[in-house]
Amino acid sequence: MTSYDVLRVFCGPRGGYGNELGVVRDGSVIPGYEDRQAFAAKLGFSETVFVDDPERGVIDIYTPTLRLPFAGYPCVGVAWLLDVPELVTPAGVVGARLDGEFSWIEARPEWVPPRTLRQYASAAEVDALPVPAKGDWIYAWAWEDEAAGRVRARAFPGRDDGIDEDEATGAAALLLTAQLGRALNIVQGTGSQILTAPQPEGWVEVGGRVFLER
Secondary structure, eight states, X not given: OOOOEEEEEEEOTTSOOOEEEEEEXXXXXXXXXXXXXXXXXXXXXXXXXXXXXXXXXEEEEEOSSOEESOOHHHHHHHHHHHTOSEEEOSSOEEEEEEXXXXXXXXXXXXXXXXXXXXXXXXXXXXXXXXXXXXXXXXXXXXXXXXXXXXXXXXXXXXXXXXXXXXXXXXXXXHHHHHHHTSOEEEEETTTEEEEEEEOGGGOEEEEEEEEEOO
16 A cells, blocks of 8 residues: 555644645656546545655645645645745646744636635625535635635535545635735635735735645
8 A cells, every 4th residue: 555644734723624635745646647546535635646756746636526726725735745945846846944833835716717706795694605506616615704814715626526525725725825916815615724924916825734644
């Protein structure tokens, strides 16, 4: 069996919640696209990352059904694991830094695949949403405290891969931050926390807590 780490990314203040991420530290053990896709499907995490060069931060990201040029929570998790200043993805070079208990990345909104950002009137409405029918990738959100930048969100990928709702999604948070033009403190899923901040020249920082599960 190929060895891999399991991280929880975007954990809450007490270390709970977060989205599980599979990381194959030695990507050379599964070099081919089809084999990597099959392994990601077997693991069944929202995303699985293959590290092709740990010193340069070269990574390859997969969902159970497709390869991604960029994804937020895998980059936040791997940045923490490798402790490198940048990650190299097919979409572009992602800035990375560690700041106390938080792992941060800096990326561009145009790297994110299409998402439907759907605002609701209250956090209670977001909490009450059923899982929608398969189709658009939907990021449902509402202000908890607009003045403080606090947001309640849930993410529905709309895919046929067994993942009806993503616990924490950095790329969607990045898009929302770019759209609103302000720093956000997002509670997503059952209790995951995502922090964001717009940066000069269209970049956006996304950060959160990361823990090694096993």
